[in-house]
Amino acid sequence: MKNRSYKAEKVIELLGKKLNRQIVGSLAACVHCGMCTEMCHYVLTNPDDPTYAPAYKGDQLRKIFKRHYDWTGRVFPWWVKAKSVYTDEDLEALKDTVFGKCTNCRRCTINCPMGVDLASFNRMARGLLVSVGIMPEGVAVVSKDQWEIGNQMGVLKEDYLDTLEWMEEELQDELEDETVKIPVDKMNCDVVYSINPREVKYDPRTIADAAKIFHFAGENWTMPSEGWDMTNFGLFSGDDDLGGSVGRRLYEKVEELRGKKLVISECGHGYRSTRCEAPNWGKLDVPFEMESSVITMLRYIKEGKIKVDKTRNQEPVTFHDSCNNARSCGLFDEPRELLNLVVTDFREMYPNKAENYCCTGGGGAMSMTEYTPRRLKSAKIKADQLTATGAKIVVTSCHNCVDGLTDLIRHYKLDIKVAQLVNLTANALVIPEKISLPEEAAVKRIPEPSTDNVLAGKKILIADDEPDILTFFSTVLEDNGAEVITALNGKEAVELIRKEKPDLVTLDLNMPEMDGGKVFEILRKDPELADIPVCIITGRPELRRLIYDRPVKAPEGYLDKPVDEDTLIINIRKILEVKKHSSK
Amino acid sequence: MADSLKINGHLLTLLKGDITDMEFESFVFYASHDLRLGAGFGNAIAVRGGQSIQAELDKIGKKNTCDVVISKAGKLKAKAILHAVGPRFKEPDTEVKLEKTIINAMKLGEDNNLKQIAFPPMGAGFYAIPLDTCAKVMMKTLKEYLGGESSVQEVIICANDNREYQAFKPYFL
Numbered sequence: 001m002k003n004r005s006y007k008a009e010k011v012i013e014l015l016g017k018k019l020n021r022q023i024v025g026s027l028a029a030c031v032h033c034g035m036c037t038e039m040c041h042y043v044l045t046n047p048d049d050p051t052y053a054p055a056y057k058g059d060q061l062r063k064i065f066k067r068h069y070d071w072t073g074r075v076f077p078w079w080v081k082a083k084s085v086y087t088d089e090d091l092e093a094l095k096d097t098v099f100g101k102c103t104n105c106r107r108c109t110i111n112c113p114m115g116v117d118l119a120s121f122n123r124m125a126r127g128l129l130v131s132v133g134i135m136p137e138g139v140a141v142v143s144k145d146q147w148e149i150g151n152q153m154g155v156l157k158e159d160y161l162d163t164l165e166w167m168e169e170e171l172q173d174e175l176e177d178e179t180v181k182i183p184v185d186k187m188n189c190d191v192v193y194s195i196n197p198r199e200v201k202y203d204p205r206t207i208a209d210a211a212k213i214f215h216f217a218g219e220n221w222t223m224p225s226e227g228w229d230m231t232n233f234g235l236f237s238g239d240d241d242l243g244g245s246v247g248r249r250l251y252e253k254v255e256e257l258r259g260k261k262l263v264i265s266e267c268g269h270g271y272r273s274t275r276c277e278a279p280n281w282g283k284l285d286v287p288f289e290m291e292s293s294v295i296t297m298l299r300y301i302k303e304g305k306i307k308v309d310k311t312r313n314q315e316p317v318t319f320h321d322s323c324n325n326a327r328s329c330g331l332f333d334e335p336r337e338l339l340n341l342v343v344t345d346f347r348e349m350y351p352n353k354a355e356n357y358c359c360t361g362g363g364g365a366m367s368m369t370e371y372t373p374r375r376l377k378s379a380k381i382k383a384d385q386l387t388a389t390g391a392k393i394v395v396t397s398c399h400n401c402v403d404g405l406t407d408l409i410r411h412y413k414l415d416i417k418v419a420q421l422v423n424l425t426a427n428a429l430v431i432p433e434k435i436s437l438p439e440e441a442a443v444k445r446i447p448e449p450s451t452d453n454v455l456a457g458k459k460i461l462i463a464d465d466e467p468d469i470l471t472f473f474s475t476v477l478e479d480n481g482a483e484v485i486t487a488l489n490g491k492e493a494v495e496l497i498r499k500e501k502p503d504l505v506t507l508d509l510n511m512p513e514m515d516g517g518k519v520f521e522i523l524r525k526d527p528e529l530a531d532i533p534v535c536i537i538t539g540r541p542e543l544r545r546l547i548y549d550r551p552v553k554a555p556e557g558y559l560d561k562p563v564d565e566d567t568l569i570i571n572i573r574k575i576l577e578v579k580k581h582s583s584k
Numbered sequence: 585m586a587d588s589l590k591i592n593g594h595l596l597t598l599l600k601g602d603i604t605d606m607e608f609e610s611f612v613f614y615a616s617h618d619l620r621l622g623a624g625f626g627n628a629i630a631v632r633g634g635q636s637i638q639a640e641l642d643k644i645g646k647k648n649t650c651d652v653v654i655s656k657a658g659k660l661k662a663k664a665i666l667h668a669v670g671p672r673f674k675e676p677d678t679e680v681k682l683e684k685t686i687i688n689a690m691k692l693g694e695d696n697n698l699k700q701i702a703f704p705p706m707g708a709g710f711y712a713i714p715l716d717t718c719a720k721v722m723m724k725t726l727k728e729y730l731g732g733e734s735s736v737q738e739v740i741i742c743a744n745d746n747r748e749y750q751a752f753k754p755y756f757l
Contacts, residue, residue: 010674131712133673140710141623147709148624148744156628157602241712245747252746530635552638553630 007132008085012068014128015061019069023121027065029114030055036108036118041357041381042101042374052101054108054118060097061125091134098125099136100371104236105323105358127238135237138367142233147242150249151229153197154554159578163200164223166577167208175212175431182211185257186222191296192259193223194230194250194274196267196399202558203402204574209426210265213297216429217305221263227253230264231399232273235324236364240281247278251286261289263296266420268322268398269362272329292331294397297425298338308428313343317424318391320349320382320405321356322398330354335397338421342428347389357381359396361404379408386416393417395424410539410560417564453481454573459500461485463493463519464508464537469561473506476565477572490514494522497529504576507555509538509546517546524552533575537563587756594730595738598756600749603742604628608662609700610654611742612689614707615667618646619653624710629665633658641667650681652688654696666692666701672711679721682706682713686725694735702740705748715751723755 004012019027036054037043043052050056059081066073066082073082085091104119129135130143145154161184168182183189191214199206214221227249234243254262264271275290300306319339325331332353339346351357360379365371386394386409394405394416405418460482462473467488474484485500487493491513497505505523509516516536523529535557536547547555556575559567589596603611604625613625619641621630629637640655647653652668666689671681686706693701706722707713726739743749 006676131674133712144622144624144710145627149628150745154623154627156631157605242709245709245745248747249745524635525639527635553635554627 002086004084004086005088005091007088007091007134010132011085011091011128012064014131015064016069018124018128019065022117023124024065026116026118026121027058027062028070030058030062030116031114033113035111035113036116039108039111041105041107041360041378045378045380051097054102057097057102057122058116058118060094061121088134091129091132094125095129095134095136098122098129099139099364099368100374103323103358103360103363103365105362106327107323107355107358110327110355123235123238125238126236127240130237130239136368136370138369139233139237139364142364142367143237143239143242146229146231146233146246150226151197152231152233153201155197155200157226160197160200160228161225162578163204163574164207166574167204167211171208171211171215180211180215182207183222185225188258189220189222190260191219191221191263192254192257192261193221193263193265193293194228194270195223195265196231196270197229198399198403199265202571203399205570206265206420206422209422210293212426212429213300213306213422216432217300219300219305222257222259224250224253224257230262230274231267231270232278233364234281235269235273235277236367243273243278244282244284247274248282248284250274251278251284254288259288261291263291263293265293266397266399266422268324269400271331272324276329292325292334292397294331294335294338294421297421298334298341301338301341307430307432308342308425309430310342310344310428312428313424314345315343315392316345316347316390317343317393317395317419318347318349318386318389319352320359320386320394320396320401321353322396322401323356323358323362325397326356327354331397335395335421338425339395342421342424347391349385349389349391349394357385359398359401359404360408361400366400366403366407375404376408376411379404379411383408383412383414386414391416393419395419395421397421406560410562454569455576456481458504458576459483459485459502460572461487461493461497461500461502461505463487463490463505463511463516465489465511466508469508473568476568480569490516490519493519497523497532498526501529502532504533504535504572504579506535506537506572509536509543510540515546517543517550520547520555521550521552524550533557533579535559535571535575537561587753589727589756591727591730592732594734594736596726596730597738597740598743598749598752599740600743600746602628602744603702603704604632604660606661606702606742608702608740608742610657610664610666610693610698611662611702612652612666612668612704612706614704614711615647615653615669617648617669619644619667619669625704629658629660633660637665649675650684650688652685652692654692662702664696664698668706670707670711671713672707674712678707678713679717682718682721683725686722687729690726690729690734690736690739697735699735699737700740701736701738702742704742704744705751708748708751709744715748719751719755723752 063083067084072080106119146152164182171180232246470486490511507516533556537559539561587598637658668689670685671678708715708718
């Protein structure tokens with residue numbers, strides 16, 4: 001009798017407790033017909049590697065189930081390929097499959113004649129491993145942040161509230177109207193609006209765009225001060241306890257505010273988790289209506305609450321369906337209806353809707369940097385799909401997809417931008433006459449870098465070994481009023497930062513003499529420099545570990561190259577603004 | 585919201601809030617073996633408290649399960665943090681180890697003349713100790729400890745959300 005490790009013993013024991021009719025059906029029904037293989041983006045980009053086949057991946061858990069919980073495995077183990085796990089290394093191998101070779105996109109289920117839902121038991125296998133502490137490091141970080149801070153990105157309450165206040169001020173300036181508000185914890189509202197922490201950390205423009213739409217629709221709305229994260233890493237990690245408690249925090253806050261409806265901003269897994277899954281994970285009754293913001297925006301237009309002018313969005317646009325929205329929740333007609341109302345040139349992507357390919361960033365893949373090369377290789381399918389549309393903008397109603405698509409667009413050097421419906425709808429919004437703004441102001445987007453000295457008085461050091469990047473960033477920042485200092489390598493950057501004490505540093509990671517990670521650690525460990533905000537700007541996301549593995553406070557900002565002018569200015573301003581608020 | 589029990593002249597209080605951002609004299613952080621602050625509450629401690637806390641821990645090095653070490657709390661509202669390396673992820677003898685970790689935290693608090701110590705629900709959440717097990721062990725251990733002689737005047741159980749609060753609430757009725 002082989003000895004079994006404690007963790008392996010626990011995984012087998014917990015598997016028995018997790019089995020239900022749906023899981024057993026999927027584990028027992030596979031006849032290995034191979035119909036699933038042609039549906040998986042991993043298989044299509046790795047045709048010579050059978051370990052990516054959905055049936056093979058399913059077998060890694062199926063063999064344990066057969067060995068311990070199915071009579072066929074007990075009687076004919078050699079025939080049904082029943083096999084147990086014994087060591088922690090066996091569990092690590094299972095981790096590599098369930099986290100690193102599947103994004104739980106569920107596309108393989110479409111073709112399965114037996115109704116096997118691989119994603120359901122792949123998620124369950126993830127949960128078994130997580131419960132004994134075996135998971136990719138990124139999964140651990142994100143899960144811990146959501147358990148303890150209450151959101152996936154560890155955004156502290158004060159930073160969240162500062163960002164809302166900042167966006168409110170921006171909107172008031174843009175619209176020259178101090179009545180425009182982003183209300184927080186207002187009681188008895190018709191709409192409570194919940195968002196993805198990515199919006200706070202990397203894309204606050206989406207919050208401002210949504211606020212603008214709510215304002216002109218005359219909505220009685222609010223955002224919650226707590227429990228505001230509608231994303232749910234429990235869906236990705238397989239941890240039902242996390243999934244249930246995250247949902248509960250949000251539902252309880254809506255009830256506390258006596259909100260009539262919860263509107264969920266554009267996020268595929270957030271929508272699926274909050275609206276469909278979390279009530280089951282948490283065994284909760286939810287006494288109010290829940291709705292995707294896509295449907296809310298569409299309703300406002302149909303009911304005449306807002307007016308839009310589609311000619312303001314004339315670039316060719318295609319739509320990428322989030323797997324969680326489309327395949328798991330059936331939300332695919334409404335975004336197209338809305339798109340056709342706010343853009344002039346919508347081009348369908350094929351295949352689409354429930355048959356669409358994953359962005360390859362789903363299932364928490366963006367947090368698992370060790371699997372980035374696999375992910376980007378498998379993204380060739382999506383890159384080809386995007387290219388075939390001829391579109392210049394790909395729209396998606398999912399923040400994970402925004403990141404996944406942005407990454408693959410950069411990797412495959414496609415000339416396509418990523419946007420969300422809220423951005424295009426806000427841009428098409430016709431400001432009512434009573435505001436009496438000139439047309440130009442009505443379509444103005446934040447920021448307006450070419451006309452405002454928004455960075456006046458700020459000293460910014462740019463560290464990057466690419467002269468073209470230095471020139472581009474310097475020009476953009478100087479045009480916006482900043483005093484710019486440049487450094488071509490890490491060593492020079494440290495010397496100049498010590499001498500000049502800039503208000504902010506932008507830091508490339510891959511630099512000669514001293515890499516950006518080392519520079520970052522030196523800054524953070526020097527009491528005189530530790531509080532200088534740092535924005536990492538890198539073309540190699542796999543190097544993120546150079547930063548996040550260091551035992552120092554995380555950087556204030558992070559951008560992937562290429563960075564356009566608007567994104568650079570928005571993020572630099574946000575970092576400086578949050579710094580200003582937090583120093584008050 | 586808060587509930588309290590009087591035990592042998594000591595106060596055992598249950599309340600809800602962000603343990604890293606409250607006016608406690610000291611609080612317990614459920615630490616990792618390498619004493620890296622890391623994500624979650626660790627990130628909140630690092631961001632709100634400043635770099636000095638991790639720097640102090642770096643000088644201590646790695647610790648074993650059930651060990652507890654103390655650091656100052658930097659710019660946080662608390663004065664001290666007790667970094668407790670508790671059991672995690674369904675490891676063997678979880679309840680025994682959890683009890684020992686709590687007692688070690690109390691003893692270290694006494695050694696440092698702390699009068700008030702706040703505990704999170706130890707190991708519940710990310711570290712996967714079932715919340716009912718956590719509540720049972722914490723309440724039994726703390727009640728027994730405070731029933732004896734202790735210079736600590738108040739122990740607080742600081743729940744992060746209603747789910748955690750409700751798990752402890754029956755012990756305060």
